[in-house]
Amino acid sequence: MCKFRKFTMIGLAVAACAILSVLDVRQAMAHGERTQEPYLRTRATQWFDVSWSKTSVAVNEEMVMEAKVYLMKDWPDAIAKPDLAFVSLVSPGPVFTRTETYLNGKPARQSFKDLELGKVYDYKMIIRGRVPGRWHVHPMLSVHHVGPLVGPGEWIEVTGSADDFVMPLETISGLKIEDLASFNVANVVGWHVVWIGIAAAWLLFWLLRPLLVPRWIVLQKGREDLLVRQIDVVVGAALVVGSLSLATYSYISASNEYPRVVPLQVGQSTAVRIEQPPNDVFVDVKRATYDVPGRAMRITFDATNNGQVPLTLGEFTTASLRFVNRQSANALARVDQAFPQELVPESGLAINDPSPLQPGETRTYEISAVDVVWELERLTSFLTDVDSRFGGLLFFYEDDGKRHLTEIAGPIIPVFTNEDGVAQRQTPLETALIER
C-alpha cells in the first residue's frame, strides 16, 4: 500500500514536470518584480527615459543601460528615507559583469549618501555579457533599510559560450591581468591548504592520544604531570614559532611582490547636482479612485500653468507603466519603439480636456488610466494597504517638445460599483480610447 502511494506521488511529480516543460514559463523567469509591494513601486521611485543600448550581446560584449530616476516627495512613511543608496542592476544572478556605473555622471562604485526627495537622478551602467541565456535586466537603486527599488525590465539575450568569458585588467602598478576571475586562484588555494594542513596536524596530534575519560581519571588521581609530556611542549612551541614565522614570511613576501596596495574602499560619495527638468505646473489632487471591476485608475486634479508657454498633458507614469496621451505628438515621440511594449498600455491616457493649458490658466483635469496591466503588474494590492495612496509623475509638454515634470500623489479609494450600484466598467470616453 505504502509502496503504491510512493509510486503515485512519483507519477504525479513526473506529470507535473512534463506539463511545466511544455508551458511557456517566460514570465516566471523574471525576477518577481511584480511581487514587490505596490507602494514601493508607485510611491518611492519613478523610472523614466530608460534605455538599453542592445537587446542581444555576445559574451564579453558591452552594452549600456541608461535611465532617469525620480525620488518621490511623497516617499512612503513605512520605509526609510534614501539616506544611503547604491546604484545597481537586477538580473537573475551574475549573468552580466558591470564594468562602469555612474550616478549623475559621477563614478558609482560606492554608496551615495543623502539623496534628495523630489529630485531626478541620472543613472548609467555599462555591463558585459557573461553567461549565455535570455535574461530580464532592470536598472535598480538599492536603498539602505529599504532594499531594491527596481525600474522597468527588458529581455536581453547573451550569446556565445560562458567558457570564453574573460575579465582583463591592468592594475595601477602596470600589472596586466588576463582574467580577474581566475587571477592567482592557485595561490589563494595553496595558502588555504597550508594553514588548514597545520591546523589539522595540530588537532590530530591531540586526538590520537587518550581523550576525555582517561585524562579525567588521571586528573582525579592527582597525576597532572602525566597529561603533558616533554614532546607536547616541544611540538606546541614549534607550532607557535612556526606559525608566526610563516605569517611573517607570507606578509613580507606579499608586500615585496605588491608594494602598492589599495584597501577595499568603504567611503561614501555625494551625488553632484544635475540640472533638474523644469516644472511650471502646480498640481492639486482632488480625488483619486481605483475602479476594481473596470481596472481603471481615475484621478481628478487642478493644474495651474505658472509658466509663459502653453503646456499639454502628455503622460502619466507610475511603477514603470506609461499611460501616454496618444493625441500628443511630443508625448508619443518620447516612446521609443524599443521600449518594452507591455509597459505602455495601448489604451493610453484618457483626458477630459487634452487641449494645451494656457499660461496662468487653472483647469480641473479628469484623467483615467484604464488597462488590465494594473492587475497583471499586481498593482491593485495597494487597496489593502494601511495608507492607501497612489503616486506617479505627470509629463507636460511645450509645443517644441520641452518636458515639464510634475509629481502627483494623494489618497486613493477603491470603487466597486458606480453611483447606481452597478459594477462600473469604462466611461464612454475610456471605451472610445480603448476601441480606437
Ligand SMILES: [Cu+2]
Ligand atoms: Cu525582471
